Amino acid sequence: MQFFKVKTVEETFALIDEKIGKITETEIRPLDEALHYILAEDVTAGENVPGFDRSTVDGYAVIARDTYGSSESMPGFLNVAGEVHMGEEAVKPVGRGEAIYVPTGGMLPPGSDSVLMIEHCEEIGGLLNTYKQIAPGENVIRKGEDIKAGEVLLSEGTRLRPQELGALAALGVYEVKVYRKLKAAYLSSGDEIVPFETKTLETGQIRDINYLTVKGLVNEWDIELIYGGITRDDYQEFAQRARELYEQADCLILSGGSSVGTKDYTTEVIQSLGDPGVFVHGISIKPGKPTILAVADGKPVIGLPGHPASAMIIFKLFGERVFRRLKGERIERKPERIFARIVKNIASSPGRSDYIRVRLEEKDGEWWAEPIIGKSGLITTLVKSNGIVEIVSEKEGISQGEYVPVILTR
Amino acid sequence: MQFFKVKTVEETFALIDEKIGKITETEIRPLDEALHYILAEDVTAGENVPGFDRSTVDGYAVIARDTYGSSESMPGFLNVAGEVHMGEEAVKPVGRGEAIYVPTGGMLPPGSDSVLMIEHCEEIGGLLNTYKQIAPGENVIRKGEDIKAGEVLLSEGTRLRPQELGALAALGVYEVKVYRKLKAAYLSSGDEIVPFETKTLETGQIRDINYLTVKGLVNEWDIELIYGGITRDDYQEFAQRARELYEQADCLILSGGSSVGTKDYTTEVIQSLGDPGVFVHGISIKPGKPTILAVADGKPVIGLPGHPASAMIIFKLFGERVFRRLKGERIERKPERIFARIVKNIASSPGRSDYIRVRLEEKDGEWWAEPIIGKSGLITTLVKSNGIVEIVSEKEGISQGEYVPVILTR
Numbered sequence: 076m077q078f079f080k081v082k083t084v085e086e087t088f089a090l091i092d093e094k095i096g097k098i099t100e101t102e103i104r105p106l107d108e109a110l111h112y113i114l115a116e117d118v119t120a121g122e123n124v125p126g127f128d129r130s131t132v133d134g135y136a137v138i139a140r141d142t143y144g145s146s147e148s149m150p151g152f153l154n155v156a157g158e159v160h161m162g163e164e165a166v167k168p169v170g171r172g173e174a175i176y177v178p179t180g181g182m183l184p185p186g187s188d189s190v191l192m193i194e195h196c197e198e199i200g201g202l203l204n205t206y207k208q209i210a211p212g213e214n215v216i217r218k219g220e221d222i223k224a225g226e227v228l229l230s231e232g233t234r235l236r237p238q239e240l241g242a243l244a245a246l247g248v249y250e251v252k253v254y255r256k257l258k259a260a261y262l263s264s265g266d267e268i269v270p271f272e273t274k275t276l277e278t279g280q281i282r283d284i285n286y287l288t289v290k291g292l293v294n295e296w297d298i299e300l301i302y303g304g305i306t307r308d309d310y311q312e313f314a315q316r317a318r319e320l321y322e323q324a325d326c327l328i329l330s331g332g333s334s335v336g337t338k339d340y341t342t343e344v345i346q347s348l349g350d351p352g353v354f355v356h357g358i359s360i361k362p363g364k365p366t367i368l369a370v371a372d373g374k375p376v377i378g379l380p381g382h383p384a385s386a387m388i389i390f391k392l393f394g395e396r397v398f399r400r401l402k403g404e405r406i407e408r409k410p411e412r413i414f415a416r417i418v419k420n421i422a423s424s425p426g427r428s429d430y431i432r433v434r435l436e437e438k439d440g441e442w443w444a445e446p447i448i449g450k451s452g453l454i455t456t457l458v459k460s461n462g463i464v465e466i467v468s469e470k471e472g473i474s475q476g477e478y479v480p481v482i483l484t485r
Numbered sequence: 486m487q488f489f490k491v492k493t494v495e496e497t498f499a500l501i502d503e504k505i506g507k508i509t510e511t512e513i514r515p516l517d518e519a520l521h522y523i524l525a526e527d528v529t530a531g532e533n534v535p536g537f538d539r540s541t542v543d544g545y546a547v548i549a550r551d552t553y554g555s556s557e558s559m560p561g562f563l564n565v566a567g568e569v570h571m572g573e574e575a576v577k578p579v580g581r582g583e584a585i586y587v588p589t590g591g592m593l594p595p596g597s598d599s600v601l602m603i604e605h606c607e608e609i610g611g612l613l614n615t616y617k618q619i620a621p622g623e624n625v626i627r628k629g630e631d632i633k634a635g636e637v638l639l640s641e642g643t644r645l646r647p648q649e650l651g652a653l654a655a656l657g658v659y660e661v662k663v664y665r666k667l668k669a670a671y672l673s674s675g676d677e678i679v680p681f682e683t684k685t686l687e688t689g690q691i692r693d694i695n696y697l698t699v700k701g702l703v704n705e706w707d708i709e710l711i712y713g714g715i716t717r718d719d720y721q722e723f724a725q726r727a728r729e730l731y732e733q734a735d736c737l738i739l740s741g742g743s744s745v746g747t748k749d750y751t752t753e754v755i756q757s758l759g760d761p762g763v764f765v766h767g768i769s770i771k772p773g774k775p776t777i778l779a780v781a782d783g784k785p786v787i788g789l790p791g792h793p794a795s796a797m798i799i800f801k802l803f804g805e806r807v808f809r810r811l812k813g814e815r816i817e818r819k820p821e822r823i824f825a826r827i828v829k830n831i832a833s834s835p836g837r838s839d840y841i842r843v844r845l846e847e848k849d850g851e852w853w854a855e856p857i858i859g860k861s862g863l864i865t866t867l868v869k870s871n872g873i874v875e876i877v878s879e880k881e882g883i884s885q886g887e888y889v890p891v892i893l894t895r
Contacts, residue, residue, distance in 0.1 A: 106681065106697060107681075107696070107697060107700055107712075110700075110701045110704050110705070122686075124864075125691065126686055126688070126690075126691075127688055127689065129862075131792070131860065131862050160676070161675060161676045161677040161689070161718070162675070162676035162677030162678075162689050162690055163676075163677075163689045164687070164688040164689050165689070179791055179792075180675075180677060180691065180791055180792075181677075181689075182688065182689045216860055216862050216863065220860070220863065221862075221863040221864060221865050222865055228865075228868075229868070236701065236894065236895070237697070237698045237699075237700075237701025237702045237705070237797065238698060238701075238797060238864065238867035238868050238870075238894065239868055240697040240698065240700075240701050241694045241695070241697045241698035241701075241793055241797065241864050241867070242694075242864045242865055242867075242868045243697070244681040244692050244693070244694045244696070244697040245691075245692060245694050245793070245864055247681075247683065247684060247685075247686070247692060249681060249682040249684075265571055265572070265590075266570070266571045266572035266573075267571040267572030267573075267590060267591075268572075271516065271517075271654040271657075271659060272659040273657065274657060274659075275657075276532075276536055276657070277574070278536070278537055278574040278592065279537065279571070279572050279573045279574045279575070279591075279592045280536075280572055281535065281536075281590065281655075282654050282655060282657060283654070284651045284652075284654045284655050285651070286517070286654070287516060287517060287647070287650040287651045287653070287654040288647045288648060288650065288651035289647075290517055290520075290647075290650075291520050291646065291647025291648075291650050291651075292647045294520050295520070295647070302517075308571070381589055381590055382541070382589075382590075383651055383655070387647065387648060387651065410823060410845050410852060410871065410872070410893055410895065413820060413823040413824075413852070414823075414824075414850060414851055414852065435820050440824060440888055440890070441824055441888065442820060442823070442824060450541065450626055450630070451541075452539075452541045452626050452631075453626065453630065453631040454534075454631055454648065454651050454652045454655055455631050455632055455638075455652055457648035457651070457652075458638075458639070458648050458649055458652045460648075461820065462820070478850055478851065480850070483820055484646070484648065485646070485820065
């Protein structure tokens, strides 16, 4: 058997980024069915947004200098020369000393350069009293000011949030080329594990809790999960079932069997799936040390620790990164961790990263993190928490009141 | 026409909580298909978790005081009296001076009270050298320590996150009573609005951008959206289409038509749907002032402002609250807002809440919020941002370096 040196959390993330690449298959999806998909190509604007100068308010299109000097006490006067209708081209121009009514979103008439809000003027019998002076460009969005024709609006690797969908719709992009949806497969192993639907347990048995937490997280990441059932602690059965699932999915998740017990076939089974195989076997982390990460012929394999609470923390931390890599998502710094103040001192061993379940409470415009009491194996500690404080491996602990990074588990 | 006083953001939230109640229909769902559903009843534990005393490590079950005085330099000695197998009941007891091997998760044999990790002992020919003294209860999770039979594990109104599903699975709860999934309907109005799939615009037209951002957000909240198309600025057509959609859905979302223009039928249409009707008509907020909130015979109706960027911010802010109320979700303080430091001074009018799009950047273990430059109507300001800073109505602005609440838009 091969021996592995335990990796730090930082080394583990670097190895994931190095070893796991994105899938290559793409698909064309209608824009309104593309939420959270990852763009597989750059999108270049084919037109200007807006396509014409638009008013951002209800008001009168004017030539700005015709309003100069206007005030509440000294109003100016302009002739109202017409009205722009929504959805119609504004053809009649605004001349010197003239104003044309424009609703919000309406097109600016030729000749005008700004819009005086209706709150700042008053129309009386075809004459507009102006109570405010405005600058050229005021209350107007210029043609192409939002998006310019020819610019790259979004680049390959962008995750499509609601706002990206909106911007693409503005451009007339009604379908997008994205990486296809991922499928993961889950296999549980262990003589003591029984299906979660089991009504009555025999002594020594436990239900397959990890299936529920893994499926929940995977579904939150917009990935489908294939349930592979539970195998006995038997190498042949385990290896065969793992192989079948591995072939159906983009990533295989193995639950249980990764402790240093005598029945640990997990590493061997993973190595049998393909090369280069295991690249992390043991992480200097609490909880979750006996974690395995591998790549077999390009497909990631994750071996979770057996404790449900540890398994969930490990999967949230490293599983999410594995799937973001696999999806083709550009990994940018985004607020995956917030910062909160810890309510009490917590000791930690240097060289090991600790993940402490906490309850976040707001106090005077700051988040305070209160550690949840209870052994790390208890699933209820996760139920009671809405965040996990990270104590990075260089630190020997954190002091009361210190700002600490917190991963949200809302 | 009825007149409405503009509401503050705080008043608007209070009114939503007061006026909008949860749906009453529930359904029974399999646990592995219940992610993000809201519990419709309390769940009481029918059994203890774990159901037996379990080891949390690979090691030897012992009587703690048999290890007292053991150290690296002065090891103690115990007789290895057997091994516990996973998934089987441990029947052979541990006597004084004895140790029995237990794998992680295995059942503690009768008589033992703690587990000595394999790292802290060594078995040589049936004799165990113990290098550490341990306390009673060490490395053991007691029967019922995670969840006690008879306790209320989760209460009505709880949103089922992956960890709640795991805890329910641990208990043998394989189906749950939850409030049924919601359906919202979306209707756009305005002579200038054309379907987002429109390839080439005529001058003055704009595509229905709000449909995409609204659908994206609604889907993120696990709600289905019925697309109702676009109606002309015609009262009869608008009212009829709104009525049809209102009858099919749990909540009606109207886009456009809420500015103070002459073509504003939105309020009238909403009032025609049922009583008590509009309860917010205009919010003292920037952007998004012309927002309408109503309840017609128990169903909420939301009238969004026309600017796509404003519409998205308003919908993110108030729409989410409306749907959480409707879903039956218990509204607790949870980190919906993080705190970041603002990179520059921003002025604001007291009495009005301002929402500033920002890009969050980490610097020295803190998030700093950099405002996105650009007029508030630009959809690209949302694309460039990953958060929205809230300046509450009492404030006259925020100063460089100040901690400010930020709503994440990741």
